[in-house]
Amino acid sequence: MDAVAKGLTRNTGGARPWGAPAEALLITADGVRIHAVHRPADGSADGVPAVVTGVAAPSLAVVVAHGFTGAVERPALRRAAEVLARHAGVVTFSFRGHGRSEGRSTVGDREVLDLEAAIDWARSLGYPRVATVGFSMGGAVAVRHAALYPGVESVAAVSAPARWYYRGTVPMRRLHWVVMKPLGRVVGRLGLRTRIDPQEWTDVPVPPVEAAAVLGERGVPLLVVHGDSDPYFPLDHPRSLYRAAAAASGVSELWIEEGFGHAENAADEALIERVGEWLTRGL
Template sequence: MSILTRIRQINRRRALGWAAFSYAVAVLSGAFLGAEITLRSKTRRVKGEFVPVGRRGNSVYLPASPETLSRGVVGIVPLLPNKGHAVLGPPKLAGTLVRRDILEERGVLPNGSLAWVSTFVYNGTPGQLGIDYEATSVHTEVGNMPAWHIPAVSGERDAIAIVIHGHGGQRAQALRMLPALRRSGVASLFVTFRNAHGAPRVGKGYLSLGDSEAEDVIAALDWAKAAGYGRAMLYGFSMGGNVALSVLRPRHQPYPIPVTGVALDCPALDWRDTIRSNGQRYGIPGFMARHIGNFVQYLVTRRSGQDFDVVDQLAAAPGFRVPILLWHGTRDATIPIRQSDALARLRPDLVEYHRVEGAKHIRCWNIDPAKYDAELEAFIGRVLPGVGV
């Protein structure tokens, strides 16, 4: 019997039924996984890879991988035989290896060591940069949130930057920007929020994508006021950007101290769009990604009571009243750059927008650190005039 004959003998109604069932199982499986990641994602370690290191003079040779081949600078921390840290320049192929030149080095990065390498550059505390800091905590209604306080170089307690990590992120991911913050003259408070790694768990441990987390940033402003600071800017990464913009909602005002500006790095501005986009990111066809995305939203709302309208910052944009510094990378596969494009279009009177060619999610700094730092320092000088003088 030929194959065509066998195909003709298949019961079409039964085949369609099995196809529909298989499709439904795929959509439901994807949606349940997506909802779990959306509600609970958190990591214990800063993302990176462990690699063997070959060193010759001021050059380091690493196995080729997505992390070691990433555009711009990376950081490397040797695990054995001793501790140290180095910042490595852009990659160059050397046969089957990747060569990067050492730009900065603290301690020793020995030949033959096993090391952690990452586009996040640092994986420790401000002490990894040789900067003094205070390990403190921000008191909130749901518990004490761990934080790092880095005083201004001048010692003056005038202005402070509240630095907010992202979804599943950690404070160390923003240490790349700490030298620029220090040069600008501001103090810094690197905060955590409820249900993130190391912070108190509330209820079932669900994130609210920027809504209730904003209350923890308001508590950080209370901390800053009690510590003697008189004004602040907010600096948010990814979901931390949504948290920062949620602080601008009228229900959180007046603030304990004035908030005069907001800096955003690859912010999550529209979670519905982000959920749909992340479905397609893994090769799921567009129509299926839409179905999965819609069901993820339903499950998230059903499980946690999440109101996606409350964290839709594009809809809220007409109400923003403070200057916004915005970076977004054109290769961001986590948060679609079209969201930042839309915010810049909606509020050209407030938004200073830097569209960074070739940058991945919250890796804009890595492409051109000097340029990024200069933009950050200039913005701080504009929204916190007189700081550091």
């Protein structure tokens, strides 16, 4: 599948990972147009080939999946991309219903198709290998995607839930109100700039904890990162994800970060730097 909507790309150059930063609208498998941005790795930007600069052309792209209500334009996601670009080429995108992407958010269900379109685009730019990092909802999507679509090198899930329908904290009860209630969806659209699908799931997606077990069975490295001050999901969520993956493989890791809150908005430069190092180690 050609993930790039023809006529809607800019600065893609000759499909080289060291090309100038590119922006595109991607077509998902179910026909939704997704806004995506490519940032070359530092040292290979400005369209200058690595053979000229003497910098090795990056072989890995990190595709970043934001949390619910995030978007390509949000400062937290742009900061994460800037830090990760020290280690690899970076593709960011807005999930359906977010930012300049079309469609409506299904809060973790069909978003796997958005991530697959972004990965497909990264490969079309010339990257032979792709890793993913997801925050909160994006972390759950990244874990599920890797279980459904083999071929991702590694996955980092930051502040991700282990199971669906969790309402054990006040922020998650508020989030369920936004997603499930008509007035809540109005608040989501006007206040949070997120367009939410009013239809409930007909088939409940495989829970992230079960998808993590599939990654373990396949030997796909999974990094689970969570804060001990996360207001949304308590520590049994990251521990469940890690145990599910580690039970079948020894290549997964669990980081419980002291004082860390939730997702990309709370992740500082030092933490994202460490995640970038983990994703690219051994490459």
